[in-house]
Amino acid sequence: MPAADVSLPVSDQPAALPRQRRKEARPAELTTAALELFITNGYAATRLEDIAAHAGVSKGTLYLYFESKEALFKAVIREGIVPVMAQGAELIDGFSGCSADLLRHLILAWWQRVGETPLGGVPKLMMSEAGNFPEVAAYYAEAVITPGRDLLRRVLVRGMVQGEFRALDVETAIDVIFAPVLMLLIWRHSMGACGCRTHEPQAFLATHLDLVLNGLAADIVAAA
Amino acid sequence: MPAADVSLPVSDQPAALPRQRRKEARPAELTTAALELFITNGYAATRLEDIAAHAGVSKGTLYLYFESKEALFKAVIREGIVPVMAQGAELIDGFSGCSADLLRHLILAWWQRVGETPLGGVPKLMMSEAGNFPEVAAYYAEAVITPGRDLLRRVLVRGMVQGEFRALDVETAIDVIFAPVLMLLIWRHSMGACGCRTHEPQAFLATHLDLVLNGLAADIVAAA
DNA sequence: AATAAATTACTGACTGGTCAGTCATAATAC
DNA sequence: GTATTATGACTGACCAGTCAGTAATTTATT
Structure with missing residues (x-):
């Protein structure tokens, strides 16, 4: 993710965290797990629960960092x-x-x-x-x-x-x-x-x- | 699952019609419609109802000619x-x-x-x-x-x-x-x-x- | 040729399972 | 003690696949 992200077309950054501190560690682990599963199973056939499990967290946690499955997908492509x-x-x-x-x-x-x-x-x-x-x-x-x-x-x-x-x-x-x-x-x-x-x-x-x-x-x- | 599966690699022919007459016209129209939609939307994102509608028949009719969505997909690839x-x-x-x-x-x-x-x-x-x-x-x-x-x-x-x-x-x-x-x-x-x-x-x-x-x-x- | 019976072709409302997304509650940190 | 972070049971939409029923067509009967 480029730091100075001036008006990108696709912009669903984590964003979920309202303000203050943001833990950058977790999202990286999540996108890594997501990348792996998206690649092996394809987007549609990959369940969010599996991604979460693969990253060692629960499904709910995913939604703390990504608004939706689609937002997660975008992040995977962007960071990857x-x-x-x-x-x-x-x-x-x-x-x-x-x-x-x-x-x-x-x-x-x-x-x-x-x-x-x-x-x-x-x-x-x-x-x-x-x-x-x-x-x-x-x-x-x-x-x-x-x-x-x-x-x-x-x-x-x-x-x-x-x-x-x-x-x-x-x-x-x-x-x-x-x-x-x-x-x-x-x-x-x-x-x-x-x-x-x-x-x-x-x-x-x-x-x-x-x-x-x-x-x-x-x-x-x-x-x- | 094919009935008399004489060890073909992929063999889900129409087969639905038990014996006697078989109308070859219909399946071709169905696979044509399916090909078009599979190509534009991908397999997962294509609804069988849409394929049926696109071919001018109802969803049920699809199942007279193809055992399942997967069988239809195989037929599309095979005939195509x-x-x-x-x-x-x-x-x-x-x-x-x-x-x-x-x-x-x-x-x-x-x-x-x-x-x-x-x-x-x-x-x-x-x-x-x-x-x-x-x-x-x-x-x-x-x-x-x-x-x-x-x-x-x-x-x-x-x-x-x-x-x-x-x-x-x-x-x-x-x-x-x-x-x-x-x-x-x-x-x-x-x-x-x-x-x-x-x-x-x-x-x-x-x-x-x-x-x-x-x-x-x-x-x-x-x-x- | 008209009618009835049988067979074949098709339909679309329904079901059961799946899964993205939510939220009340719990754990943990501070 | 309260703020933050995490959880997983739950919900509602969606859709593959079913099936009881209808329409069309063919065959048999008079």
């Missing part, structure tokens, strides 16, 4: 994802190698910091529930997807400016390039969770990067 | 997707051009025959509900995903054998290559359905194919 983004920007800023390596590092880092953690369930959850929670989807698009795309755009533009990458439609390329990474993640949290064959993430990402970096590579004119 | 696959095989068999064109044609044809039709909602629906219906997911994997991957494998192997494509891990490449197409589809049926910016499918697919075919292309040795 936003913090990660800043790190990506730093990675790009402090990178001096070639753009191909930068792209590789960025994607592998994202996989390590999101894909392999509990947060990895959020994108699939969001996809599944976007239709039922359009405002949350809009918030997610603004707070997660847009900044994420910005990072990738910087890398692609960097590569093109430096003559390492071919010129192609950047806005489209961003999503084409990230799609396999997202699919890998979504797959693991849907079909993968029920016995279906799953790819080794490292091998999958390696093949993807191999293919993409070859596809992006500018013709090496110097070779003549 | 399977028929398409055979056409792909024909396309490959009767193709004489280069493998790059074949891949392009296959993907564009799939988009046209699935992506742009109501069937396009099935993959996202399946992803969302796989966790809650593992048997359906297993059936889907066997009846849709495996045959689909077989098609792509044939194209890739063809290209490699003929020296048009670089050699790389085929099993992984299959999924890497199809992932952006799937994501395009999933996106349109989730975030895209609630006001978020969406790609022009043709442009997206063109960029994807451009990138992939360049990435796949064997170094043209003849150029020296």
Whole structure:
């Protein structure tokens, strides 16, 4: 949850506590438990009682911190994802190698910091529930997807400016390039969770990067 | 629970009509209506009454043809997707051009025959509900995903054998290559359905194919 | 051809279980 | 002792699934 939250579209902060002291510890435990259950069962199939039990409190306690199931869901999405983004920007800023390596590092880092953690369930959850929670989807698009795309755009533009990458439609390329990474993640949290064959993430990402970096590579004119 | 369950993976055929005449017309209308509503609202949020109303019958009638909501869901998945696959095989068999064109044609044809039709909602629906219906997911994997991957494998192997494509891990490449197409589809049926910016499918697919075919292309040795 | 009987197709009010959300009460802190 | 924090039994809405009954259609009878 960004601290200086100036007029966000989705704003169901805990709020329940009327004034004075607020214990920040409890809500975090609750959203953690909620995230886990939402991800494994889906939103509709997750009972609030189970979330409460999972966090070691009673159902009533949930309502001290969240107005409703929907508010809890929003909080899960909000707290779950936003913090990660800043790190990506730093990675790009402090990178001096070639753009191909930068792209590789960025994607592998994202996989390590999101894909392999509990947060990895959020994108699939969001996809599944976007239709039922359009405002949350809009918030997610603004707070997660847009900044994420910005990072990738910087890398692609960097590569093109430096003559390492071919010129192609950047806005489209961003999503084409990230799609396999997202699919890998979504797959693991849907079909993968029920016995279906799953790819080794490292091998999958390696093949993807191999293919993409070859596809992006500018013709090496110097070779003549 | 199926009556004479001769060990099919998923087998909840209409079956309700005990013997003699069976009207095949009605079930098709029902699954069509169900598909539409499941896709827009999700499984849990779709009321059987709405499906019935949408098909112009009463709720009771639904139960003449389907044992339960779950059986209806299975039927929707089953009838919805399977028929398409055979056409792909024909396309490959009767193709004489280069493998790059074949891949392009296959993907564009799939988009046209699935992506742009109501069937396009099935993959996202399946992803969302796989966790809650593992048997359906297993059936889907066997009846849709495996045959689909077989098609792509044939194209890739063809290209490699003929020296048009670089050699790389085929099993992984299959999924890497199809992932952006799937994501395009999933996106349109989730975030895209609630006001978020969406790609022009043709442009997206063109960029994807451009990138992939360049990435796949064997170094043209003849150029020296 | 008209009528009755039998079969099939459909209906929608009803039931039983589930679960989000409430609130009177209890435990704990201060 | 009183203010804060937590509880879990309770309520009311919701909806999958049922079933006694009605309508339509087919078959049999005269």
